Amino acid sequence: MGYFSLSDEYLLNIDKILERANNSWMKVLQSEFNISKKRKSEESRKEILHGVMFGSIPFETFIEWLCHVELEGNNSIFIYEAEENDFLSHTTVDELYEATQQNVVPIYELNPKTLTDITLVNVKKNLNPEQLLYSLAAPAKIHNKKNQDSLEFKKHIYLAYIVVDFGLKTVNLYMHPTSGLFSICTMPKKRELDELAWLFMKYFTDNILKFTYKNPEWLHEALSRISSEYFAHNNPLINLKVNSFLNNCMDEIIEKVSFFDSDIKKEDSLLRIKSGIKNIYESELVDIHDRIETNIKFHVFLQQSDRGATQYKANSRGKAFSYAESKDIIQKMSEHAELFNIGIVHFVEKKQYPYIVKKSDKYFSLKKYTTSGTEKEVIDDVLRKLNRYKHEIESIYSYSESDNLERRIDDVKA
Template sequence: MSDSIITEVQIENALNYMDRYIQKKHLLKIINKWKIKNRTRNRDMFDDIIRAVQFNLIPLDEFRSWLSQNQIDGNNYHFIYDVDFLGLKETDLEKLTENQNIYTINILDINKDNLEGIALVHVFKLENRYVLSFLAKGQISKKKLVGDGTIKVETENIVYPAFVEFDFNNNNVIVVLNPTANLVHVNGIQLGKYNDFSPIADEFLKETRKRIGTFYVKKPRWITYALHSLAEEATYHNNPEVESRSIQAQEIIEDFARQLLEQNDITDVALIDSFAAEIQSAFVMILQEQFQVITSDSSIGVFLQKTDQARTTIELEGKGQNLNIGTPGRIARQCRQDSDLKILGIDIKMPDENRYRFKIEDGKDHILIRPNNNFTEEEVVQYVLSKLHKHKATALLK
């Protein structure tokens, strides 16, 4: 049978995959290109797509590529690793992309019953990044009500999609994972404590090294400064009046802090500086309330932060508003002064006016970017990552 004809088995595999993973927003991205009618039920649109493939209105290779790539968009977790590529070069990924028919398995031939281990199904370039698309054998748990009213937990095999991105411009490898609910394991690897997906991310790093060669992961030690800097940028008042009065008062505040502590037999320079910084922060917040905050074009806010000191962890979250101004903003800023930021929740408005929320976490050997349960295009995550890279450049100069 010709490779340009989709078989009944491949149709069943494709429909099962689409039923599990394809959302309406995935479909809206291709309806104009493929001239598919926007229907109420996703399954009706799936059927229309399959019919178009059968009649060669959609080329089979194009459909296969789309099926292998579309899950890069969604409410995915992004594990970002700083790496030393050692001997691995961009040309190696370019050659893999050009010769992928030798190294990949057709996604249309894969289903939850015949997949063993992890399969590479596609390699493609997305802007400046090379992306490996994988499907892995996995299991989810399902609760079932039995005849006597008790609940029985059963497991079901699934195919689990994941992506590994190579960004040679920024020396990053990014593992993109679907936060599938009730996940039991992926290729035998279970989640860590508190639904931690990092063991699964590590498994895809391991699989990638087998296929393309080794690279060395480095702890991104700059992230603490970058998160702090991003938080300060996001909560900056942008008001020249506030800035001017704050600068004018700085020397007065420092003298007051030193004199007050020295009168109480406290001469430790670090304590004096910390005390002065807290007073300065409180003064700026009062000025902001008096003279107002001017919203910047960046439209970034902080809705959550978790700071960590040697013996204290403090988590703050705004209810209905961001931690930018007023008492919540003052408390958040004070907590950031002498602590490491471990998690930063940012609210961001994109140029198309759509708003997104993300949590950025400082992991053990990675940075984790998690969207707030909303469908999020890959380019939006990359925009957030570009903000971190900007602050990384500043951090490395310090």
């Protein structure tokens, strides 16, 4: 099948999807096939089509690129883990690819006026990292931009992406925040895309790979560690002085406080006073001796606790917290409520990618804090960094449970 063998209807369908390609995405083909970049996006799209028509760009490559037109937008990513311990152990990338490739419907056959169900339009195999990338097209409605004052809608093909990651053992759903989106598969969009994610995951588990969603319980501890690492001073001199202070001065101070006010004798009251004095002393030492910068996985720009009721953020642009301004506030939040969400900044050379990490009972999500697009490789890197926390945390709990089991066995034998 080639470009010139397509019907006029199919060519028109291609044009409609191609209109959604921005300059960043067109650069992929321009760089690989030496296609001229024009001043206007419309002219650049025509250059790409000319490249397809005259054989500079292989037709199959173009169609796959077209299917991924919204893969690298400012997407929300939903990460699902499996309850099954042997998830993805009984199949390979090649086997799953072959099993699903036969169900692909070419994207140029889809028309927004006639599309009624979620449809698989492309499967791509990646070897490093080992992944399958599924492109799904769904019937949708968007608000007609030409008449903002009316409730006029037009039919639209919504594109979502699912990555099966064999290395991480996860299924990752990418959803694009399409401007004016009103509904997908007749389901109205509310404030967040979370409430529509299940549509694509149901299609996936019904037609491609069935599994049971697992609660990512490790994430709360991981978020706490990320925050602690970012706000750690990493200065051994400060640690030395704080420990000396606790060992040589704290008991005397607490004794004087109790003597001064006999009502302050409850253990929890004394613990709070100790903690407060320690924090004040440590903060003063940081001002005097400074922090020591270390290579940490993420910077932090937002923190929410108490189910999101308490929030503290650095600014509106996703820039990282200042240590001096924020440490005490963040510490107070952590002490009084469980960490709920966190805003992390991932760095690639000098470029910053801010994301809000949120946990649900069935998945966790990465939500882009700015409107700029993100390369898929950046998402892969962020998820692998988070996965390192997961392995550390689960290995500690696994060791602890094994140790407790051995003690119970010894008690029974005794």
